[in-house]
Amino acid sequence: MALEDHLLTEARNPASEAIDTLDASGIVRLMNDEDAKVVAAVRAEERAISRAIELVADRFRAGGRLIYAGAGTSGRLGVLDASECPPTFSTPPELVVGLIAGGPTALTRAVEGAEDDPDRGASDLDGLRPTSRDVVVGIASSGRTPYVLGVVDRARAIGASTVGIACNRPSLLGERVDLEIAPIVGPEVIAGSTRLKSGTATKMILNMITTGAMVLVGKTFGNRMIDLQPTNQKLRLRTRRILRELGGVDDDRAVALLERTGGRLKPALVMAMSGVEAEEADRLLAAAGGQVRGAVELALRGEGP
Structure with missing residues (x-):
């Protein structure tokens, strides 16, 4: 049995098995019903998210940074959240940084194989000259993306604090970070399409982490x-x-x-x-x-x- 067969993010959703027979109104209603589950899944992780906020604020006060790392949708969401901090909170661009497997090109198109290279993840992190004052947040809906695992492994090796955001538990990512955040949103409306509920949960959590930390440091x-x-x-x-x-x-x-x-x-x-x-x-x-x-x-x- 393939590893994907054990991942909740790859499972088939019984509620949407006949989605191709629905009209537009039915699709909207179905997706709204499924998206409503995201809020409860994120709420269940309130304690871990709160700890992440406190950790990031503490590192900001010490002169550290927040570094996101992800592939595909997860990477794009990290880069988006990082890019919104300067105009929202007047922070320097280097305070919150987003890494995405495949580099800037991957923001708009898929870069084949980029997410499968843990060494590239480690190398990309090295390019930011990380220190023990930084917080590195690995984002991977599956919890097993090699690029992200490479980033967090390198981060731990240099003494940085690590946080993992995944929509599966247990996960390889959760086992390799200091703090795990795992909103269990259930199977996607379209099987394996983690830009849907998993992406929504991730966006909510990233909003909370940066907004909460900025509030705590007086922004x-x-x-x-x-x-x-x-x-x-x-x-x-x-x-x-x-x-x-x-x-x-x-x-x-x-x-x-x-x-x-x-x-x-x-x-x-x-x-x-x-x-x-x-x-x-x-x-x-x-x-x-x-x-x-x-x-x-x-x-x-x-x-x-």
Whole structure:
């Protein structure tokens, strides 16, 4: 019996065995019913996802990076999540990085055999000059993709923390990482097409990991993005609007505060909320680990650095 015969991600789904007899409405209803199972599968992994968020935030604070690695859909999702971090959270492009088997070409077309080469995975990771401060997240719906296994094996060898995301348990990936996240979404509507439920679960988990870690390191105030780099007129206007709304100041005051911080919103918010000057706002933010709320609380208690 082939290995694939034991993988839930390759199994036939009884609910969709007659999908080719359905009309468009029936297909939509069937796929919606199956997709509803993804939320429960991800919820069952809440504890592991929370640990991953805390791990990534800790490594960010220590100067480390988050590195995703995957093949096919899994690789594309990792690259997508990484590419969204700079515009969303004003992070440097090297903070969250995505590796995909076959390189950039594989983002738009299949690269035959790329996922079957563990040595290429190790080599691609080496190209990023990983350190023990990094977190490497291997993504493989099957939990056995050789390229991904090569990446996580090399990551462990250099002392980096490793996380595995797979939609099978047990899996080779789960056995070789420090932390396993395994949403069991069940057989796909189209057998083996892991861009469906498995891909949806993966996208949800990656969203949680990066968003959660960015919140923990102070990239938001409430649910507002506050670590903006006002590099164009739209962002400058957004920065002033957020400062007015959260800092309780008028537009003239917002402009003046931003001028004194070189356009940086976080220290301007601390200034508006606590009445300190720019230099003190920076010191308070450093003492509070980049958290505006914590910096303001320190200022109001008179407990600055």
